[in-house]
Amino acid sequence: MSDTEHPSAIAFIGAGSIAESIMSGIIEKGITGPERIFAVNHQNDEQLAYLRRTYGIRASRMPEERDQAIRDAAIVILNMKPKDAAAAIADYRHLLRQDQLIVSVIAGLSIRTIQQLLGGAYPIVRTMPNTSSTIGLGATGVSFSAEVSPQWRETALELFRSIGEICVVDEDRLDIVTGVSGSGPAYIYYVMEAMMAAGVQGGLSEEAARTLTIQTVLGAAQMAKATNEAPAELRRKVTSPNGTTQAAIELLDAGEVAGHISRAVLRAAERAREIGQALAEQSLPSGKQV
Numbered sequence: 001m002s003d004t005e006h007p008s009a010i011a012f013i014g015a016g017s018i019a020e021s022i023m024s025g026i027i028e029k030g031i032t033g034p035e036r037i038f039a040v041n042h043q044n045d046e047q048l049a050y051l052r053r054t055y056g057i058r059a060s061r062m063p064e065e066r067d068q069a070i071r072d073a074a075i076v077i078l079n080m081k082p083k084d085a086a087a088a089i090a091d092y093r094h095l096l097r098q099d100q101l102i103v104s105v106i107a108g109l110s111i112r113t114i115q116q117l118l119g120g121a122y123p124i125v126r127t128m129p130n131t132s133s134t135i136g137l138g139a140t141g142v143s144f145s146a147e148v149s150p151q152w153r154e155t156a157l158e159l160f161r162s163i164g165e166i167c168v169v170d171e172d173r174l175d176i177v178t179g180v181s182g183s184g185p186a187y188i189y190y191v192m193e194a195m196m197a198a199g200v201q202g203g204l205s206e207e208a209a210r211t212l213t214i215q216t217v218l219g220a221a222q223m224a225k226a227t228n229e230a231p232a233e234l235r236r237k238v239t240s241p242n243g244t245t246q247a248a249i250e251l252l253d254a255g256e257v258a259g260h261i262s263r264a265v266l267r268a269a270e271r272a273r274e275i276g277q278a279l280a281e282q283s284l285p286s287g288k289q290v
């Protein structure tokens, strides 16, 4: 998507980890010029200065500049924590219009609740990206409200496609997308931390343990993608009968690690649902806190 085809200005409300991942990815891919990107956060001016310096975007909490930028934006991306969503939407909804595309990356927050908080049938793209979007290797689940036109759908898909792989799913599947790929990078980092620590414990330098671990994870993911073989088959090829891998896997099996990982993914999905339910209740007049 070139700047001339889609000269849309994009406003990020919330300027933390995931906002930075998405904006850096779309700038890196040349989706839109950094001068067309605006970001605002709650109170961290240092973070906004960092984003201006690092990416050349516009970022400010000055009311005039902020309000104008949000009004001018064709696409507004909501990037705050679930607990802050209701207050943030209340702060900004007077600036938003139904001819803008509202994108949410907020875990659990349903399209219905967003529309309730906005007070109208705004076109909403609900997504679940991940932080690997920073380097164009994100994995994003996407679903649309009925109000999103085919043209807006394509624009949103191109936006997220430019920073990685996308899967369009029914909205009720976004919680399990959160469990698998939204939170997913953290599980892989968790395994990497343990592999590196063991490498050092076994006598490697930190640098060697880090290099070998990163390359191993990268190579395993690339192999799965490039060969299209099932992970179980790829694992079989590493595992010599009665060899080192078998010894390691037996230990993992004894600890029911695969079951724990599956349960962890499902627990993350369940947590997304809980967050969503609390937000839905909170959006009602006598709502409770998330």
Ligand SMILES: NC(=O)C1=CN([C@@H]2O[C@H](COP(=O)(O)OP(=O)(O)OC[C@H]3O[C@@H](n4cnc5c(N)ncnc54)[C@H](O)[C@@H]3O)[C@@H](O)[C@H]2O)C=CC1
Pocket: 013, 014, 015, 016, 017, 018, 019, 040, 041, 042, 043, 044, 079, 080, 081, 082, 084, 087, 088, 089, 091, 105, 106, 107, 128, 129, 130, 131, 182, 183
């Ligand atoms: N970090 C991740 O890997 C992913 C996060 N998400 C979702 O993204 C959202 C943000 O997560 P992070 O970036 O990790 O959080 P973060 O804490 O790094 O950033 C949140 C941002 O929201 C801003 N904010 C809060 N209230 C605001 C308000 N009233 N007006 C303007 N800005 C406001 C904060 O100032 C901060 O810049 C969450 O809802 C999370 O579910 C989704 C996918 C992956």
Ligand SMILES: O=C(O)[C@@H]1CCC=N1
Pocket: 107, 178, 182, 183
């Ligand atoms: O931990 C969280 O709640 C967010 C959603 C997916 C990744 N980070």
